[in-house]
Amino acid sequence: MATRVRPSNKRCAVIGGSGFLGRHLVETLVDRGYSVSVFDIRQSYELPGLTFHLGDLCDEQALLPALKNASLVFHCASPAPASDDRELFERVNIQGTRTVIQACLEAGVQKLVLTSSASVVFEGKDIKNGQEDLPYAGKPIDYYTETKIEQEKLVLQACDREKDFLTVAIRPHGIFGPRDPQLVPILVDTARRGKMKFIIGDGTNLVDFTFVENVVHGHILAAENLRPNSPICGKPYHITNDEPVRFWDFMSEVLVALGYAAPRFHLPYILVYGLALLLWLLSMILRPVLSFKPTFTPMRVALAGTHHYYSCDRAKQDLGYKPVVSLKEGIQRTVQSYPHLRKGA
Numbered sequence: 001m002a003t004r005v006r007p008s009n010k011r012c013a014v015i016g017g018s019g020f021l022g023r024h025l026v027e028t029l030v031d032r033g034y035s036v037s038v039f040d041i042r043q044s045y046e047l048p049g050l051t052f053h054l055g056d057l058c059d060e061q062a063l064l065p066a067l068k069n070a071s072l073v074f075h076c077a078s079p080a081p082a083s084d085d086r087e088l089f090e091r092v093n094i095q096g097t098r099t100v101i102q103a104c105l106e107a108g109v110q111k112l113v114l115t116s117s118a119s120v121v122f123e124g125k126d127i128k129n130g131q132e133d134l135p136y137a138g139k140p141i142d143y144y145t146e147t148k149i150e151q152e153k154l155v156l157q158a159c160d161r162e163k164d165f166l167t168v169a170i171r172p173h174g175i176f177g178p179r180d181p182q183l184v185p186i187l188v189d190t191a192r193r194g195k196m197k198f199i200i201g202d203g204t205n206l207v208d209f210t211f212v213e214n215v216v217h218g219h220i221l222a223a224e225n226l227r228p229n230s231p232i233c234g235k236p237y238h239i240t241n242d243e244p245v246r247f248w249d250f251m252s253e254v255l256v257a258l259g260y261a262a263p264r265f266h267l268p269y270i271l272v273y274g275l276a277l278l279l280w281l282l283s284m285i286l287r288p289v290l291s292f293k294p295t296f297t298p299m300r301v302a303l304a305g306t307h308h309y310y311s312c313d314r315a316k317q318d319l320g321y322k323p324v325v326s327l328k329e330g331i332q333r334t335v336q337s338y339p340h341l342r343k344g345a
């Protein structure tokens with residue numbers, strides 16, 4: 001009779017390990033002596049001793065070899081928010097997450113750490129020092145957020161001590177850092193096209209931007225504290241830099257450090273939001289004949305013109321979390337990592 005090998009608790013799998021956050025997570029896990037296997041639809045780098053498994057997370061048979069002998073799985077894969085593709089989000093974030101849970105149970109995985117998002121409670125209205133007990137957004141601002149909500153519910157509800165399967169969700173907000181494909185590149189592209197002259201609203205709205213290494217730190221603490229008797233089982237945790245900053249100050253600091261002018265002229269929030277909504281509707285109606293992607297989507301305008309910052313007190317208390325890199329240092333390290341995005345480069 002075959003005996004079931006108890007997976008080593010230093011053996012883990014990272015689903016989405018080729019992505020921005022996933023790769024930072026993988027590198028830190030390897031540094032800390034974990035044996036890591038990466039599952040992704042693409043391979044974006046190589047590291048000695050790392051095993052890559054290429055496949056779609058919606059395919060359980062493709063997933064199983066990557067989870068073999070792993071006691072811990074991090075799920076940080078998602079289609080990019082900018083794709084705005086409802087069918088893709090539903091397939092990957094909802095159906096795919098069901099498949100991930102099923103595959104974990106089949107492979108005997110004991111812990112699943114999901115990368116969720118603080119946006120699961122954001123409806124485009126101000127959130128100041130939001131706690132984890134805020135209700136999920138009743139009217140999510142886009143399909144990405146809508147499916148992140150369902151994904152988080154699936155993972156947290158799957159937590160089952162009887163089955164020896166424990167889950168936890170990390171909700172980061174506004175991740176930035178070296179190799180980010182989103183925040184700084186989109187900002188610079190907008191500036192290069194001369195569209196970063198305006199501040200949406202009065203410019204005093206506070207938001208969280210979180211340096212990627214702090215997000216990684218939160219994930220690893222969650223994994224290491226996930227035990228049958230721990231209070232973190234089945235719960236979500238905000239992970240932020242714990243330094244809310246004015247959205248437009250952050251944007252200006254990054255732009256100026258890369259050689260671009262900071263935005264100066266104010267435009268009323270409601271006007272820009274209305275225009276963004278109109279453009280988005282037009283792009284939907286014209287989709288069959290003309291494809292264009294507006295820079296100022298309703299989601300980006302809402303994020304640029306409202307307060308959205310979150311308390312990470314629960315993570316401090318239950319996980320012993322404390323940011324390891326300050327906002328100032330995070331911005332410096334990020335800017336230095338993008339020489340090709342400097343003005344004139």
Ligand SMILES: NC(=O)c1ccc[n+]([C@@H]2O[C@H](COP(=O)([O-])OP(=O)(O)OC[C@H]3O[C@@H](n4cnc5c(N)ncnc54)[C@H](O)[C@@H]3O)[C@@H](O)[C@H]2O)c1
Binds near residue numbers: 057078117
């Ligand atoms: N970037 C942020 O500001 C931010 C903030 C909060 C939460 N998050 C969450 O963090 C996670 C990682 O985000 P990121 O910014 O690193 O994104 P990313 O696009 O850099 O990484 C996502 C990875 O998932 C992979 N992937 C997508 N679909 C897949 C599929 N069907 N099968 C296998 N792999 C697939 C991609 O190839 C990619 O490597 C996501 O779950 C995202 O929702 C991101």
Ligand SMILES: CC(C)CCC[C@@H](C)[C@H]1CC[C@H]2C3=C(CC[C@]12C)[C@@]1(C)CC[C@H](O)[C@@H](C(=O)O)[C@@H]1CC3
Binds near residue numbers: 116183299303
């Ligand atoms: C065109 C300008 C007005 C703004 C240019 C910068 C934006 C591209 C970013 C500013 C805030 C960012 C952000 C996200 C994407 C990029 C921005 C809109 C997320 C929506 C990405 C997905 C995450 O889950 C969200 C989160 O909860 O952290 C991000 C929120 C901030």
